[in-house]
Amino acid sequence: MASSNDTSLAVSCRNVGMVWAEGTPRAHEALCGIDLDVKPGEFVTLLGPSGCGKSTLLYLIAGLETATGGTLTAFGKKVTDPSPERSLIFQETSLFPWLSVWQNVTFGLWVNGRKARERREVAADALQRVGLYHAIDKRPDELSGGMRQRVAVARALAMRPKVLLMDEPFAALDVQTRAKMQDFLIDVWKDSSASILFVTHHIDEAVALSDRVAVFTARPGRIKTIVPVDLPRPRDLFSPEAEALRRHLTELLRDEVDRAFAEQEMMSAA
Template identity: 65%
Template sequence: MTEPAIAIRNVAKTWTPEGRPAVHALRNLSLDILPGEFVVLLGPSGCGKSTLLYMIAGLEGVSAGTIEQDGIAVTQPSAERGLIFQEASLFPWLTIVDNVAFGLSVRGVPVTERRAIAVEMLRSVGLGDMLEKKPDELSGGMRQRAACARALAMRPKVLMMDEPFAALDVQTRSKMQDFLLQIWRDSGASIILVTHSIDEAIALADRVVVFTARPGQVKTIVPIDLPRPRPSRDARYHQYRDLFTELLADEVDRAFAEQEAL
């Protein structure tokens, strides 16, 4: 048996915002992420997908259960677990190359080596000509590539991405998916990616974890047994799409019913 890179055991999370009722975001959630595996999280809005990423990243504590990386409890953020948010979180006042180099300073890479590593990473994501640009001079797709470069420069063992391509147009999104598969293969890292797009889940995942409506639990896990690249004209692709559409419809209905009851 391969030891999991990330082991999530019976995890629950209850948010207790001041002066407002508690929110049970996740309950009794168990999931293993294997080394080098590409896992996609799919589920209705509010089922706790982002919450789970924050906890794996070590930015938030669990209310019950345990999360371990390589057998060691996650208690704080680590350079070994990178997180990319939906909107690329680059510093607007720094150039792209300084954005990537800044991450390396946090990791303790000597100042003389930072720029060279940053340049190499940016070249590998096709931004070698953009080094001295500021984030607002780049397109949305380029900003997300820069955010990927910054995360990958840290050589994380686990890279988490929260709806990274949601704001992009369809063509750019599809290019970014190809690009992501390529850097995933080269890096050997595990990837945990959240999306609302069934097509994106089928295009990318080794396994798709479908969540129930809040409080989120694993409803089912579907391995995608198709060689990559996965053209959408393939008949089996459509079978997966029908399956996920059906699995999600029930949960989205439940999530809406709960919203209306509030």
């Protein structure tokens, strides 16, 4: 395993832990002993039961929260604050309804004081990459759910990130739109050369997208194992190889899901 300050790694986690509300009666351990390396341009999926700390790990990598243990670096530099190099995309698109699509895409650039003409040029390029240039002057409420998620991706791309952190971005979409968005994301990922860490509960989604799948235990979240996905792209998700991988991931998750449900039932009964 490479050292935590290895500049060749997009993200490196060493024994990372997180305790929410540490030192209070409400304290609970979300993550414990996370060791994970992500290479530049690699697509890694975080798969696990609800409440196992997958999203928490994204927040730590984004610099929105500070780990209570361990070391976390990006390209050899310790993560202490948010950075344009690491963009986080949430499940909810969080677009501003009063702004046009191009203004939403370049909101971060506006905060940084970039001029309107330059921002619009950046927006045009980002929207072209996600296939939404025609919507540049529309408002978010004029777009479908899948189109709004593409705008959220374009907003992240406008900051030219080296790492895209995606927290169940397609969870609210119907099955057909989700499949289309997965294909779209693979195209954008190849074009951008960014590393992607993608949180999902869906085994099919992990098989469709990943170079590797990090399987999490129930809370406190640990990485149970990391499974390589050696399937050619574009992927045939009905192939015997894909089916075998789905079965393997299902077996790895079964005990963890049972533990997570048992814990939730205990908390509800308390």
